Amino acid sequence: MPPRSPAEAAPRSAAGPDEGYRPDPRRWHALSVTLVVGFMSLLDVSIVSVALPSLQSDLGATPATVQWVVSGYALTFGLALVPAGRLGDALGRRRLFLAGLAGFVLASAAAGAAPSIGWLVAARLVQGLAAGCLAPQNSAFIQQLFRGAERGRAFGLFGATVGISTAVGPVAGGAILGLASGPDGWRWLFYVNVPIGVVAFLLALRLLPRGGSGGRGRIDVVGVLLLGAGALAVLFPLVQAEAGGLSRLWWLFAVGVALLGAFVAWERRVVARDGQPVFDPRLVTQTRGYGIGAALGTVYFVGFSGIWLVLALFFQTGLGYTPLQSGLAVTPFALGSASSAVVAGRLVERYGRRLTVLGLVTVIAGLAAAAGVLLLVPPSAAGWAIAPALLLGGVGGGLVISPNITMTLRDVPVAMAGAAGGGLQTAQRFGAAVGTAALPGLFYLVLGATGDDYPVAAASGLAVSVLGAAAALVLGVVDLRRNRAGDRDGADRAAGDGGPVPGERHGPDGVHSHGHAWHG
Structure with missing residues (x-):
C-alpha cells in the first residue's frame, strides 16, 4: 500500500486548513512571553564569549576546557531542536515550553554558582539542552496562534528577536561584566537569567494556550x-x-x-x-518553500554568525577595545536588523520572497562596504567609520531572517509546526557552527600570513560573509523565479479551464500551494 499523501497525513477538514480557528484574545501577550524567553536563550549562545578570560583565571581552567562553556551550550542546543519540536507536536507545546524554561532557569542558577570548571561545563550542557527544547516551540506557537497577515507580523517580531540576540550578545556581556566588577563578575551572566526566567514562567502558565498537540503521541x-x-x-x-x-x-x-x-x-x-517520524521528509520534498528556505537560512547563517567573532577579535585583540566597546562598535547592525525585521513582518504577505532578495543584496553591499572601510580607514577611526556600513548590512539582515522564516513555514501544517521549526533552526545552527569555526580560523590564518595585519584579516572574514550572503541570494532568486513561473502556470490553467484551480492558493510572488501540499 503506498504511503499517504501529505494532504492525507496532515489533519484538516474538508472546509479548509483554518476551519475551527478562533483567535486567542491573549495571543499577542503569549507571543511577548515566548519572545522574551527566546531572546534570553539565544543570547546565551554568545554572551559568555566575552567572559572567557576571567572564567579561565578564576576557575583555573585550560583554554581548551573553558571553550566548552561556549561550544557545549551550542552543541546540546543544536542536538535538541528537532526532537524537542516533535515532542511538542506530540505531547503539547505548552508542556514542553514550561519544562524547558524550568530547566533553563535551574541550569542558569547552577552555572552561576559553579565551584569548578567541570561543574560549569555540565550546567551549560543542561542549559543548552533546555534552550533547544524552548526554541522550536516559539515558531510552533506562532503557527498555532496566528493566521494571515498577523502571522507575518508575528514572524517579523520573531526574526527581529533572532537577529538582535545574535548581534547584541557581546554588548550585553560586556555591560554586565562592567557593572559586576571583580573576579566573580562572570557569574552574573548566568544569574541574570533567573529572575527573568521565573517571571516568564509564571506568565507562561497563565497565557500560553493549552493543547496544540497534533500528533498521536508516538515518538x-x-x-x-x-x-x-x-x-x-x-x-x-x-x-x-x-x-x-x-x-x-x-x-x-x-x-x-x-x-x-x-x-x-x-x-x-x-x-x-x-x-509518526521525528522529522517527516515530505516537509522538504512536498511542502512548498520549506526545503529551499531551510537551505537559504543555512548558508546565510554561515557568514551571519561567524562575522561577530571576527569583528570581536579585530576590535579587542587588534585595536585593544574592551568587551563593551567592541560590542558597541557592532551595535549599528543590531539596530538596523531590529527595525527592518519588524517592518518586513508587515510586508511579507505582500512582497514575499522579493523582500529576502532585496535584503540579501543590501547585506552584501553593507558587508562589502565594511570590508572596504577596514582596509582604507586608519585603525584608530575604524570603530566609528564602520558604523554606517554595519547599519546598512543590519537593515538588509532584518529583511532576510523574518521573511525567510515566514516563507519557509507558511505552508507547514500546524500539527507539524514544532518539528518543522526545529528542522529550520537546526539547519541554521549547522550554518552557525560552520561559520563560527571557519571565519575565526581564516582570520588567524590571514593574520599569520600577513604579519599581524589585523585590517586585512578582518576584511577577509567579511569577504567570506559576503560569499555566504551571495550563495543565499542565488537560492532566493531561484525560489523567486520558480514561484513566478508557478503563478503563470496556475493562471494559464485557470484561463484554460475557465476558472481557478481547485485547492490552489496564490500569494506574493506567485507563492501558492496545491491540494497536494501540506496546509497549516
Whole structure:
C-alpha cells in the first residue's frame, strides 16, 4: 500500500486548513512571553564569549576546557531542536515550553554558582539542552496562534528577536561584566537569567494556550537516535575547532553523513508504514518553500554568525577595545536588523520572497562596504567609520531572517509546526557552527600570513560573509523565479479551464500551494 499523501497525513477538514480557528484574545501577550524567553536563550549562545578570560583565571581552567562553556551550550542546543519540536507536536507545546524554561532557569542558577570548571561545563550542557527544547516551540506557537497577515507580523517580531540576540550578545556581556566588577563578575551572566526566567514562567502558565498537540503521541525513538548521533558527529569537530577538532576529528564528518543518510532512509520507511517520524521528509520534498528556505537560512547563517567573532577579535585583540566597546562598535547592525525585521513582518504577505532578495543584496553591499572601510580607514577611526556600513548590512539582515522564516513555514501544517521549526533552526545552527569555526580560523590564518595585519584579516572574514550572503541570494532568486513561473502556470490553467484551480492558493510572488501540499 503506498504511503499517504501529505494532504492525507496532515489533519484538516474538508472546509479548509483554518476551519475551527478562533483567535486567542491573549495571543499577542503569549507571543511577548515566548519572545522574551527566546531572546534570553539565544543570547546565551554568545554572551559568555566575552567572559572567557576571567572564567579561565578564576576557575583555573585550560583554554581548551573553558571553550566548552561556549561550544557545549551550542552543541546540546543544536542536538535538541528537532526532537524537542516533535515532542511538542506530540505531547503539547505548552508542556514542553514550561519544562524547558524550568530547566533553563535551574541550569542558569547552577552555572552561576559553579565551584569548578567541570561543574560549569555540565550546567551549560543542561542549559543548552533546555534552550533547544524552548526554541522550536516559539515558531510552533506562532503557527498555532496566528493566521494571515498577523502571522507575518508575528514572524517579523520573531526574526527581529533572532537577529538582535545574535548581534547584541557581546554588548550585553560586556555591560554586565562592567557593572559586576571583580573576579566573580562572570557569574552574573548566568544569574541574570533567573529572575527573568521565573517571571516568564509564571506568565507562561497563565497565557500560553493549552493543547496544540497534533500528533498521536508516538515518538520515533530510532529516528531520534540516528538524527542525534549524526548531528553530534558533524557538529562536534566544529565546536572543537579552536582546540584542533577539525584536524583531529575530521573523520567524524564521514560518520555523520552516513548516520544522517541512514536517518533519512529510516524516516522514509516510517512514513511508508504510516508512522509518526521525528522529522517527516515530505516537509522538504512536498511542502512548498520549506526545503529551499531551510537551505537559504543555512548558508546565510554561515557568514551571519561567524562575522561577530571576527569583528570581536579585530576590535579587542587588534585595536585593544574592551568587551563593551567592541560590542558597541557592532551595535549599528543590531539596530538596523531590529527595525527592518519588524517592518518586513508587515510586508511579507505582500512582497514575499522579493523582500529576502532585496535584503540579501543590501547585506552584501553593507558587508562589502565594511570590508572596504577596514582596509582604507586608519585603525584608530575604524570603530566609528564602520558604523554606517554595519547599519546598512543590519537593515538588509532584518529583511532576510523574518521573511525567510515566514516563507519557509507558511505552508507547514500546524500539527507539524514544532518539528518543522526545529528542522529550520537546526539547519541554521549547522550554518552557525560552520561559520563560527571557519571565519575565526581564516582570520588567524590571514593574520599569520600577513604579519599581524589585523585590517586585512578582518576584511577577509567579511569577504567570506559576503560569499555566504551571495550563495543565499542565488537560492532566493531561484525560489523567486520558480514561484513566478508557478503563478503563470496556475493562471494559464485557470484561463484554460475557465476558472481557478481547485485547492490552489496564490500569494506574493506567485507563492501558492496545491491540494497536494501540506496546509497549516
